Amino acid sequence: MVSHYIVPPYLLEQLASTVDDPNLRARFRQSLQHDAVLRTRPAAGLGRATEAGGLQRAVYDAAHETNLPGTPARAEGEDPVQDEAVNQAYDGTGATWKMFSECFRRDSIDGQGLVLTSTVHYDRGYSNAFWDGAQMVFGDGDGEIFAGFTGSVDVTGHELTHGVTQYTANLAYEGQSGALNESISDVFGSLAKQYHLGQSTEEADWLIGAGLFMPTVQGVALRSMKAPGTAYDDPRLGKDPQPDHMSGYIETENDNGGVHLNSGIPNRAFYLTAAAIGGNAYDDAGKIWYTTLTSGGLSETSTFQDFAEATQASARQLYGEDSDQLAAVTEAWQTVGVLPGATSDEPETLEEPETTAQPDLMSAAQTELQPSTPPSLPPTVKDED
Template sequence: MFHAIVPPYLLEQLERSAGDPSVRARIRQSLQHDAVLRTRPAAGRERVAAAAGGRQRKVYDAENGTDLPGTLVRSEGDDPVTDQTTNQAYDGTGATWTMYKECYGRDSIDGAGLVLTSTVHYDRGYANAFWDGAQMVFGDGDGEIFGNFTASIDVTGHELTHGVTQYTANLAYEGQSGALNESISDVFGSLAKQHALGQSAADADWLIGAGLFQPGVQGIALRSMKAPGTAYDDPRLGKDPQPADMSGYVDTADDNGGVHINSGIPNRAFYLVAAELGGNAYDDAGQIWYSTLTSGNVSSSASFKDFAAVTQAVARDLFGDESPQLAAVTNAWQTVGVLGDQTPLMNAAQTNLETTTPPAAPPDQQPSDQQSAVE
């Protein structure tokens, strides 16, 4: 259940191409550490309900070690501390909780008030951030390629959304279902940032991990939802490999079947829906994607077509047969090549559609290790 924001192929490329031996060593250490984390069982979960339905955050400091969670340094309601990394983790988890609560009525990751636990200053020069099935963990970056991983709200929102998926559709972390898992995290990571900044779909940058790269890196972010494949092109990083539509779909055994690569296709579909509808993406477009995720009609092995069909059914159920929302959803999936022009719409009766959030799974029914892969 280990999901990290920086995909392994990017770290592997850096480990091969970085000219500075010290940078290569730090990247190699991050890769080796991630490989160990991917093999560990899911972490134990702190199932502590938030008081009176309010958000509850705890930030710990690993003090450059790897024991989790570390030393508690800030809890819900505490004043800011002198360490800005701690404050950024506190603010980012809070912004994500607020977006889910205000936009979709969801009380924390599990829908039942789970405490949002974060650990900062993890390891030395650790070039990643991850969700381990129970909490967020942030590295400080290697200092040459990557900076502090708490600086981007969308990174925090992305990783916490892996937890939401874990408690809802539980998409298997391989192939198209794994790419959907990644894409859903990008969608709601971006929406958490847009909601926090009060941005419309037109104002948003639609970037994941903007601000992570250090000066001198030829790139603007890890991924672009608006224009997949354009986020970076750097001698050390290589070129962003994400396709923008199905004509560029990458059939590979690496990266769990290309989960970080092919996620660009559903990412662009969501962007196209939000752009066509205008206004705030976390309103209608976000509601369609959230209701799809929590409907109970997305199987753990869902393909892009399966997911697209449920988004159509949700849009029609929420907004009507002749609605601009349904038209936007259909147009988007057709544009990226997931649905053909004559693809029949799935109706609510066929899906037994429910658009409310299902109850959180009890601890003994939590997802298995089939998602235990990077990000």
């Protein structure tokens, strides 16, 4: 089982060669090497469905070690504890479960009441969060570039959605199918935040990882679904390299064939669909994407075009041939150049963008910015009855 990370390897590679502090550079190198090992390690197999189903959470504390799951810190129904990271992980997994349950009638990520297991305080200064096939794992960040990873609902929702994809379409984590895998996680991670905050399509920030960067970083998030390529522009991080159109599609052997890079294209297609439909993105647009993911019409190696046509089929099934929803889906994929149409350009590919990372690091792990502080996760989320 491949582990899925919120911070892509190319960003850690960049930081490992550009930050001034040699100790911090070494820490990023260690994270890269550590993540490369984890990508091939079998999942711990903790997750299990409960007989009754419903929301079940278990949060553990790794105490800055790397043994999973760690020491039990908070179980379902228990009162908040003094450790903020524990409470945030508990609340974030609850918010994600609630979105899938109330918007899509899905009982946990496997659809059968799988216990949502999380581990906090993983390793020391670890700047990432990941889904390992069975549970969520959160680092505390390095304190200079990244803050802690438990406070962003969209990050938690993103990683847990990798589990949903694992149990449904099981898209291969490479090339276009891998970029779709990442994009689907961004979509439902953003929807989890929007549903939790009661935001409409227009009110949402459409950022993934808002709040992860420390205040000195010139950036607002890891990715922007509304405007891919504009999330950050910082001397240490470089400029956000995500394309928003097939004319900018990046061919690369790194990042599993650019799964975090090219995901900007389907991300923008979802945003454009939701914006054209209006209202709440977790309603019509979300239902179209969820139906596409779970209907069995995708293969493990589905391409962008396969997915686009499948979303058209879902919109047609849900809302009809002459519906505004189908028109919005079609126009969105045309706008980003995946489907042919008056608004699309002929697809072409670009070479991999230059990077200042050292060669050994590359082999170790495969618009203007407006600074803002996104709403933080409240201390608790009311438990479901």
